Amino acid sequence: MLNNKSKELYEEAKKHTPGGVHTSIRNVDPQLIFTKSEGAYIYDADGNKYVDYQAAFGPFVLGHNYETVNERVIDALSKTDLYGVGATDLEIECAEKITQHVPSADQVLFCNSGSEATYHAIRLSRAITNRTKLIKFQGCYHGWHDYVARNMLSAPEKIGKRDPGSAGMMEEAIDNTLICTFNDLDNVEDTFNKNKNEIAAIILEPIPHNIGCILPEEGFLQGLRDLCDKHGALLIFDEVITGFRHDLGGYQNVSGVTPDLTTMGKAMANGFPMAAVAGKEKYMKRYNTNPGGDVWFAGTFNGHAIGTSAAMATMEVMEKEPVHKHIFELGDRMRSGIREIHERLGIEAYVAGFGSVWTTYFMDFEPKNYTDLMKNDAEMYVAFRKKLIERGFFKMPMNIKRNHISYSHTKEDIDNTLQAIEDVLKELV
Numbered sequence: 557m558l559n560n561k562s563k564e565l566y567e568e569a570k571k572h573t574p575g576g577v578h579t580s581i582r583n584v585d586p587q588l589i590f591t592k593s594e595g596a597y598i599y600d601a602d603g604n605k606y607v608d609y610q611a612a613f614g615p616f617v618l619g620h621n622y623e624t625v626n627e628r629v630i631d632a633l634s635k636t637d638l639y640g641v642g643a644t645d646l647e648i649e650c651a652e653k654i655t656q657h658v659p660s661a662d663q664v665l666f667c668n669s670g671s672e673a674t675y676h677a678i679r680l681s682r683a684i685t686n687r688t689k690l691i692k693f694q695g696c697y698h699g700w701h702d703y704v705a706r707n708m709l710s711a712p713e714k715i716g717k718r719d720p721g722s723a724g725m726m727e728e729a730i731d732n733t734l735i736c737t738f739n740d741l742d743n744v745e746d747t748f749n750k751n752k753n754e755i756a757a758i759i760l761e762p763i764p765h766n767i768g769c770i771l772p773e774e775g776f777l778q779g780l781r782d783l784c785d786k787h788g789a790l791l792i793f794d795e796v797i798t799g800f801r802h803d804l805g806g807y808q809n810v811s812g813v814t815p816d817l818t819t820m821g822k823a824m825a826n827g828f829p830m831a832a833v834a835g836k837e838k839y840m841k842r843y844n845t846n847p848g849g850d851v852w853f854a855g856t857f858n859g860h861a862i863g864t865s866a867a868m869a870t871m872e873v874m875e876k877e878p879v880h881k882h883i884f885e886l887g888d889r890m891r892s893g894i895r896e897i898h899e900r901l902g903i904e905a906y907v908a909g910f911g912s913v914w915t916t917y918f919m920d921f922e923p924k925n926y927t928d929l930m931k932n933d934a935e936m937y938v939a940f941r942k943k944l945i946e947r948g949f950f951k952m953p954m955n956i957k958r959n960h961i962s963y964s965h966t967k968e969d970i971d972n973t974l975q976a977i978e979d980v981l982k983e984l985v
């Protein structure tokens with residue numbers, strides 16, 4: 557597979573942008589420049605075609621350049637855009653639809669990225685409880701801001717210890733975010749007991765997809781709900797990945813556990829910039845979009861016609877068509893196909909996943925938390941992915957990253973991927 561044009565363009569990109577890319581972990585080897593996308597496929601500057609499982613880290617739940625969504629956006633832009641005053645008909649329709657589907661969402665506010673949404677949810681939880689501390693789980697990612705940018709993909713010796721993700725962070729912000737172990741309720745309870753009346757909220761990805769796919773054990777999410785109620789803290793589900801992708805009502809609808817606040821983004825508008833914070837009315841009314849509210853909420857581009865029309869179209873496709881049935885069936889086909897290959901080739905590996913998301917950890921048991929993932933063979937994990945890229949199947953060539961299936965993927969795409977996986981594993985093992 558030639559990538560001369562990609563290499564040339566990448567050199568050019570580096571002249572104008574530090575590292576050539578506009579988000580930290582887009583800088584990978586091989587460095588490819590993509591120029592075209594349609595449905596389940598992306599194409600690089602040299603014309604190579606890939607079945608895309610990266611899905612831009614998750615937004616493309618229907619597929620790239622999905623006609624129904626694109627047409628709705630174009631139609632909206634032919635008559636409207638953004639006013640910066642009052643509300644628009646699109647905002648009203650879109651907010652109503654979200655509140656119909658997402659159990660915790662009595663009310664919703666729009667913003668443009670998942671990081672903004674988690675920032676707003678955390679600030680609100682601090683205002684409501686009059687407390688400053690926050691519980692976050694090792695390995696989870698909730699955006700780039702100081703409240704949450706610690707203990708993400710920590711080195712083994714930093715697990716659970718003080719591990720800020722960036723230079724320049726406020727010391728107070730780092731120290732007010734406490735780190736717990738996913739699937740360990742005793743650890744969370746102990747943290748509450750050691751910080752009596754100081755914890756404002758727990759924030760979590762109900763399925764930590766930023767480290768692949770770690771499923772919550774039976775009772776874990778309900779246990780967090782109960783601990784929050786007992787200790788007067790708010791429960792925030794960060795459904796930026798799980799929302800809309802796993803169910804129109806988010807993973808909270810699947811698990812039956814309702815958080816106080818929910819953050820959403822990514823798949824909500826099938827690739828267009830759109831995010832939201834939602835929650836119980838008694839909390840949401842504290843935002844100063846409500847006259848008298850004392851929690852600041854603002855954003856010049858909030859509620860733009862691009863995001864609201866794209867989100868409406870995405871949700872309507874999900875309401876009318878068997879989107880989740882299709883992506884869940886393909887997810888099952890992929891997982892069972894890979895397990896069958898492992899069995900045939902005598903490979904010890906754990907195929908993890910939920911619905912349209914899956915990954916293969918090269919380890920011999922089901923991981924329950926980030927520490928368990930230190931048993932994953934990182935070298936093999938990345939080599940496996942790179943070899944699939946060479947064959948035209950794009951998975952992020954990085955350790956413990958997930959893959960996504962969209963409504964545009966077909967059984968044939970899955971079967972071709974399985975054949976390539978078998979060929980690559982035969983080469984590597």
Ligand SMILES: Cc1ncc(COP(=O)(O)O)c(C=O)c1O
Nearest residue numbers: 669670671697698699794796797
């Ligand atoms: C669970 C989760 N929350 C929040 C964010 C931040 O979203 P954004 O990159 O849109 O700011 C991400 C991004 O990957 C995420 O995965």
